Amino acid sequence: MALSTDITLPKDRQPVFPNLCIVCHDEPDRHASLVINTSRGWVSFFVPILWFVHWKRLDVPVCASCKFGLYAQRWSRNVLMIALVAIAIGYFWNDFRDYSRAQRKFAILGVVLAFLAPWIVFEVFWPRYFDITASKDTIDYEFASPDYANAFAVANGIPIDAAHE
Numbered sequence: 001m002a003l004s005t006d007i008t009l010p011k012d013r014q015p016v017f018p019n020l021c022i023v024c025h026d027e028p029d030r031h032a033s034l035v036i037n038t039s040r041g042w043v044s045f046f047v048p049i050l051w052f053v054h055w056k057r058l059d060v061p062v063c064a065s066c067k068f069g070l071y072a073q074r075w076s077r078n079v080l081m082i083a084l085v086a087i088a089i090g091y092f093w094n095d096f097r098d099y100s101r102a103q104r105k106f107a108i109l110g111v112v113l114a115f116l117a118p119w120i121v122f123e124v125f126w127p128r129y130f131d132i133t134a135s136k137d138t139i140d141y142e143f144a145s146p147d148y149a150n151a152f153a154v155a156n157g158i159p160i161d162a163a164h165e
Ligand SMILES: [Zn+2]
Pocket: 021, 022, 023, 024, 025, 026, 062, 063, 064, 065, 066
């Protein structure tokens, strides 16, 4: 169990990945294309339409044997999240029937957050091999491996000390 190591780059900067498989750190022989949403997390939570814009494609170096694992981790965790949201909404939707539209929205939001809480804890303490979180002008590149994060920082010309802030 470990938190991710995050390296922050300006949003408009194209990240450079070290020539290492992002999963096993062996020599990579291919890339995995990850399509990642770069809208700001909390904003897009309240304005779901933002889920349909602001996508960024990142080509991440992997080796043949790790590629499936990298995709499988992303997909299984994303599907789990979507399933939790769907269950929360589906199960409780009718319970808030008598509420006004605005009240219903907040009630559903609360239920969704309650359902997602364990998933969020899981994501924080068992980080993905790689993920990103966008804020207004910057993107945090989050690595499960501190070694890989350091190599990424070096590849992007960031002093390692600054990268660990
Ligand atoms: Zn590998």
